[in-house]
Amino acid sequence: QKEVEQDPGPLSVPEGAIVSLNCTYSNSAFQYFMWYRQYSRKGPELLMYTYSSGNKEDGRFTAQVDKSSKYISLFIRDSQPSDSATYLCATLFQGAQKLVFGQGTRLTINP
Amino acid sequence: DSGVTQTPKHLITATGQRVTLRCSPRSGDLSVYWYQQSLDQGLQFLIHYYNGEERAKGNILERFSAQQFPDLHSELNLSSLELGDSALYFCASSSSPSNQPQHFGDGTRLSIL
Numbered sequence: 150q151k152e153v154e155q156d157p158g159p160l161s162v163p164e165g166a167i168v169s170l171n172c173t174y175s176n177s178a179f180q181y182f183m184w185y186r187q188y189s190r191k192g193p194e195l196l197m198y199t200y201s202s203g204n205k206e207d208g209r210f211t212a213q214v215d216k217s218s219k220y221i222s223l224f225i226r227d228s229q230p231s232d233s234a235t236y237l238c239a240t241l242f243q244g245a246q247k248l249v250f251g252q253g254t255r256l257t258i259n260p
Numbered sequence: 261d262s263g264v265t266q267t268p269k270h271l272i273t274a275t276g277q278r279v280t281l282r283c284s285p286r287s288g289d290l291s292v293y294w295y296q297q298s299l300d301q302g303l304q305f306l307i308h309y310y311n312g313e314e315r316a317k318g319n320i321l322e323r324f325s326a327q328q329f330p331d332l333h334s335e336l337n338l339s340s341l342e343l344g345d346s347a348l349y350f351c352a353s354s355s356s357p358s359n360q361p362q363h364f365g366d367g368t369r370l371s372i373l
Contacts, residue, residue, distance in 0.1 A: 183361055192262065192350055192364035193303070237303065241360065246316035247293065247305035248352075248362060 152176055155238055155251025164260050168225040172238035172251045175219065179240040182214050184223045187235045187253065197223065228258045263287065264365035266351050272371045278339040281368045285332055285353030292334040293362055294326055297348040309334055346372045
């Protein structure tokens with residue numbers, strides 16, 4: 150079993166839709182949670198970074214962490230074609246020196 | 261632009277050869293991390309250096325080695341290359357080992373023919 154599980158998709162939605170991306174993790178010691186966006190031929194770009202359970206909002210993006218069920222989500226409101234990319238969840242625990250990534254979900258927003 | 265610079269962008273070489281990938285971290289960042297991204301394995305952590313010292317190793321092959329220099333740039337050396345080493349290699353940096361998050365460069369695409 151992978152430490153972080155993420156449905157690779159692909160996921161295709163119309164412009165303006167609300168997108169929900171999800172990951173589950175197995176190690177309850179994970180304390181930090183991140184979402185990265187990766188465009189083709191580019192490196193992962195940090196979108197959201199959170200420590201605790203609950204919601205964190207940044208513009209059209211909301212990250213949600215539920216530590217009791219080991220579930221993390223990213224919601225994108227009013228999705229745009231420019232949001233088309235691969236979205237990677239990542240976790241680590243206090244003192245860890247490496248990020249553990251999900252497989253990534255390939256998202257396409259259709260105009 | 262993350263501020264992390266990786267060169268070259270693309271390398272094409274043959275099996276058995278040796279290559280060096282270079283990374284310059286963001287200004288002020290002391291930690292450098294190397295990751296390998298392949299279609300079947302996703303993003304996998306290779307190694308972490310902090311201020312010139314190795315701090316953690318992941319799934320890094322013995323044929324691979326890295327170092328971080330006094331000016332904080334880092335190099336990843338890959339030797340005796342095999343077809344399976346074809347992948348994207350990313351460098352990331354952060355200001356300290358415990359101070360996340362990590363910011364990634366745009367990677368080096370390594371193609372082994």
